Amino acid sequence: MDRRQMTLILSDKEMEVLDELSQRRGMSKTALLRQALRLYQSVTERIERGEKVFVEHPTTKDKAELVVL
């Protein structure tokens, strides 16, 4: 894979979240950010196509629509 480098400036809080998520997901911070980009593109494209993206509660089955502005 071709790779390019960039400098990313995050707030303390954002960095804490990045640290925590990368530990919880078992991935490096770089891999986690790349994965987040894939997901964000996928969600954005689906919504732009008119599709709806939901999250569903595991027991009540209540659905909440995910809206990307």
Next chain:
Amino acid sequence: MKKLLGAAVLLNRHTGEIEPAQIFSGCDDVNRRHYEDLWKPELERRKADFTNWDESAAGNAQDSHWEWDEIMTSTLSYESFVIECGGVTQGLMNVNVATKFAKLPPHNGRELAYIDRIATAPWNRHKFTEAPKYKGVGRALFATSVSLSFDLEFRGRIGLHALEQSETWYQELGLTDCGFDEAEGMRYFEMTEEQAIEFLKGAEV
């Protein structure tokens, strides 16, 4: 963009010789032409031997309706791969790397590489033709997906829904049969990190 990933070898069953093959990420117009001009007419001819999709499993032709040109997208969510041998596209694979998650413990809920589509050329298939040509296409592509999963830090985790004709093959590769998925109408298989490591150890022998 099509890019050479590495080399593989395939067994030419007609000659008994091992032949060099190349695995690429992405595909180009040559691969698309091979599919349209070489694969598709064979698939459609074979499909016509059966009255419905279920029956076409007997002829190893349940993928005859796949439109690879639409499947091979350029979004970040999918990684596409082709394998070429003898100057011809021998296999195609499309992997979802964004929106599917593991179901098997201990890493259920974690990211995995989901094999959305994988196919060997019609002339390489048992039950499709009396004398299949190349052996090893599917295994080479599957190994590529396992490498991709490690590369993305998904720890080798793989998921897929299997066409009926391929269920036994996935079990032989070491994936766990997670049962019939009503939503997809197919059996769901998954490979854990441990199974992926075992698979790669076997590939080294």
